[in-house]
Amino acid sequence: MAKGTLYTISAPSGCGKTSLVKALLERMSGIGVSVSHTTRDMRPGEVDSVDYHFIDADKFLEMIHSGDFLEHAQVFRNYYGTSQSSVEAMLNNDQDVILEIDWQGMQQVQKLRPDSVAITILPPSLAALQSRLQGRDSDTDEEIAHRMSQAKEEMSHFSECDFLVINDDFNTALDELCSIVTSLRLRTAVQASRHEALLGDLVR
Numbered sequence: 001m002a003k004g005t006l007y008t009i010s011a012p013s014g015c016g017k018t019s020l021v022k023a024l025l026e027r028m029s030g031i032g033v034s035v036s037h038t039t040r041d042m043r044p045g046e047v048d049s050v051d052y053h054f055i056d057a058d059k060f061l062e063m064i065h066s067g068d069f070l071e072h073a074q075v076f077r078n079y080y081g082t083s084q085s086s087v088e089a090m091l092n093n094d095q096d097v098i099l100e101i102d103w104q105g106m107q108q109v110q111k112l113r114p115d116s117v118a119i120t121i122l123p124p125s126l127a128a129l130q131s132r133l134q135g136r137d138s139d140t141d142e143e144i145a146h147r148m149s150q151a152k153e154e155m156s157h158f159s160e161c162d163f164l165v166i167n168d169d170f171n172t173a174l175d176e177l178c179s180i181v182t183s184l185r186l187r188t189a190v191q192a193s194r195h196e197a198l199l200g201d202l203v204r
Contacts, residue, residue, distance in 0.1 A: 002094040005184055008106045011121035012151040014133040016167045023174050031096040034087050059091035071108035100137035103157040124168035
């Protein structure tokens with residue numbers, strides 16, 4: 001059975017990454033998101049084991065030492081990580097997998113899984129990014145200032161990714177994300193594996 005494709009999607013906080021990925025999942029089949037582990041507090045409306053696996057710092061560090069993570073990073077005083085076993089299970093079931101991670105996690109995944117596909121999402125301007133952060137009503141003024149101070153460094157890693165999407169118009173950005181997934185599914189090696197019997201009949 002053909003293995004799925006592993007995608008990393010990174011973006012500064014407030015770029016609309018989560019909303020775009022949710023819309024992508026609603027539009028396309030055969031693709032899912034790996035649920036990450038985190039030590040940050042649960043936000044209103046979030047559900048444990050759906051949005052994140054919420055654990056304490058001691059448990060997270062224990063998992064690091066046990067080699068349980070494909071990637072992990074400390075972001076804004078909290079830890080985030082992706083379980084290797086859950087990702088491999090999804091890929092081996094011929095499912096594409098998305099990791100919503102920061103640029104540090106993307107770098108770790110690229111080292112361990114050079115076959116992964118890195119996508120970054122950027123805002124149309126710094127002013128738009130700040131406006132979106134303020135409009136979320138989930139961060140304090142101090143947190144927003146901290147995120148903005150880190151945004152330029154985060155965005156400077158765009159050249160390390162395979163694809164770049166500018167989220168100015170949401171629908172346009174969504175179309176571009178879907179086009180990336182569709183084009184990679186049409187690669188000859190992928191199609192040859194998934195349509196082995198058909199191709200055997202055609203070229204016999």
